[in-house]
Amino acid sequence: MTKKSKEGLSAKKEENFSEWFQQLIIKSELADYSPVSGCIVFRPASFNIWEKTKEVIDNEFKKVGIKNVYFPMFIPEKLLSKEIEHVKGFAPEVAWVTHAGNTKLNEKLAIRPTSEAIMYGSYSKWIRSWRNLPLKLNQWVNVVRWEFNNPIPFFRTREFLFNEGHNAYSNKKELDKDKDKITKIYSEFLKNYMALPSLLGKKTDKEKFAGAVATYSSELYLPNGKAIQGPDYHDDGQNFAKAYNIKFLDKSGKEQFAYQSTYAISTRMLGIMFAIHSDNKGLIIPPKLAENKIVIIPLMFEKNKDILKKARELSSELSRHNPIVDDRLEVTPGYKFNEWELKGIPLRIEIGPKDLNKKEVVVARRDNEKKVSVKIKKIEEYINNELRKMQETLFKKAQKLLNDNINKADNLKDAIRKINGKKIVLVPLKNSSNVEEILKEKTKGAKTLNIPEKQPKIKGKKCIISGEQADYWVYVGKSY
């Protein structure tokens, strides 16, 4: 038992989410702290999920005609400053390279916080005619945003990994068509792979991306009552095209500025997924994203060689689920159970002498702890079914968590009460930066998340801050 409490999680998710989350990340070996403040090490267990994320999304991107590139991670200071809203948004968090070896650089270089400023000079060179459009380029890279807030593994780290897609079009119609495809790629990935529902909508003008015309985001609800933003999509209109001189001759020979969009999913999503699904025993990963979907634990195999043999047979039979056979002698079966639960293997198969006599094995599911004896000849079918069901169950559970924590509120007092009760509230609001500042103050830190596309009736509804006719219903919550 001392062993267990040392290796397992001592904090409870429902009591101390923050401590629980940090223990989860470290003890299940997803990540580790590093000597660089605010930066983490992505260990194989989490990096594998990031690679799978890249693979699935990249495959979908290709169908939209998006191609991968790699731009330098350095941005000369002058270039960063070209789009004024953009530089205001990022400059306070930029890491600056000032020296190489012992030599001071002539111009200091920003490490990309995002790559508009380095990419769009090339776009300006490459795009001359409508024939060069659309141009749809993406890169999967590391970025640095030197936040001075308290870092949290995955949620807020100074270096993180993301995709940044940068598309340019000759007209807004084409851009909008891709917008729907791209936002769907993200939300379907969240739903079908990460088993996560999300709130989709448009950011308010105040909260949109620095330099964009409009930002569309997915927002998620964490078990600690905080909202957190998932993947986003920005309609940049012609803002960057004007700042970086991205012009083309249209079919009639007229010079026009290009229309642009950008979109991103980051390693933050991994943290969101770990936080929502996992429990006090450790990690829970949706089976579709688990590298090893099964661990096979042979019991008392030192005395009965047939057991280990059967375990290995099963392993090769179920090889497409990439099973682990845990044949260690130096630890007890109970220790093994705990360890693999902590590490989030979706299914555990136990084989003991009695089971073997009955030509059965015991299958235990990580998420609901269901244990069932299964005939060996039926094992493959059973496993396939359970993995599918587990994937569905996790989504439904996350859907319930989200639904249970969204409330409507049409006055400030009610909104504050619900926000204090850790809810996301849907409120009528004016489109006004000032109104949002007051909202933040009155709620001690809640901000607008996004404006859902499907709007309840807004006519006659008063803004909960200004009392005037509201412009829209918008989700509000305390947020990372």
Place this chain on the structure above:
Amino acid sequence: MTKKSKEGLSAKKEENFSEWFQQLIIKSELADYSPVSGCIVFRPASFNIWEKTKEVIDNEFKKVGIKNVYFPMFIPEKLLSKEIEHVKGFAPEVAWVTHAGNTKLNEKLAIRPTSEAIMYGSYSKWIRSWRNLPLKLNQWVNVVRWEFNNPIPFFRTREFLFNEGHNAYSNKKELDKDKDKITKIYSEFLKNYMALPSLLGKKTDKEKFAGAVATYSSELYLPNGKAIQGPDYHDDGQNFAKAYNIKFLDKSGKEQFAYQSTYAISTRMLGIMFAIHSDNKGLIIPPKLAENKIVIIPLMFEKNKDILKKARELSSELSRHNPIVDDRLEVTPGYKFNEWELKGIPLRIEIGPKDLNKKEVVVARRDNEKKVSVKIKKIEEYINNELRKMQETLFKKAQKLLNDNINKADNLKDAIRKINGKKIVLVPLKNSSNVEEILKEKTKGAKTLNIPEKQPKIKGKKCIISGEQADYWVYVGKSY
């Protein structure tokens, strides 16, 4: 014709290699210059090949039990200095981050030139017992080495991409077993995918990796007479383990330092491949690494709709080779031929009205310019054969280039003459840093490349510099 000379290559490979190479890279749209001196943009045409490289090698790494991770790209100054040879080797080229936003950092941070210094602190934490070994971790990342020499796209850029594998073992025997596997993964990739032969061998003590016990490299020969290093493998012995305190309890309970190795392939290899295979018409890519292996050009299809229809049919029939159908109306077939030759599509299929009547198409091969009429019903078989043959031909041609340019020399005068004639020479030499310095001076810049495993008889052979008994035969050449 003006069109052609503007878009095509004006420099000749055999006359002005350097100008030809730079034109090749830019005009075939592999890469572009960037506003950051010494850094290039990897455009889709080259990045796609890098992604394929990663995929193939990563798949082989997995079979050796190597797992992928991601470590922070920042290295605090203190950590970089722990292994003294290592820091001496890299410090002059390190890019330093000194500020974040407007704040000066307490300790300046190096951007990884390689990651030993940031990874091995974690290794020291994670490795406690023989049970934690071997630990085989790899990352595919960007690195920065701020060279002050003249940058050349792919060959020498200040930021580049590579894999860095970092393995730790409990004994040297296990390490050596993996050494053979890992060096083979690289050389087989070069041979079977890049169609490139390489000289494998051990670096001299003078030229080995900073901090390593031994370095094993692959060296290649460029058409301009210069040697260039490909992927390498370093046996670090216990050097880094001692510097970073990576210790474990062995099976008998005794504390030991771990044995370590590292290995890398970088985007430089792409440049080597482009340079060796391509010609004065533009890019030549080995079919296995070409994203689009075929371009289909329908001729006079404006007047005969059946031609375009047949082109599309062929395209879907040959879809596994990812063909492009070039149905542009605004440019001539000749323009299209030139463009796709410049961009290195391995095979071109032309369909004209006469061909169609005879149920034939014309297939042209990029590398040897062979043009053959092929019955449409035999097209798939023909294409598969030609792609295979082209892959083989490229390798054989590269092999001939290498063989023709290696010479033995057992005295300095002969060696100098051959080096001046742009050869790589195999010479008997003492294992001595001093000897290599003199060699470099006498040859105006040639250095040792590596010591081949299969050695001609060395007994009685005198070092071409010192005149004493030589220690080994070693390749020497002018090198990037």
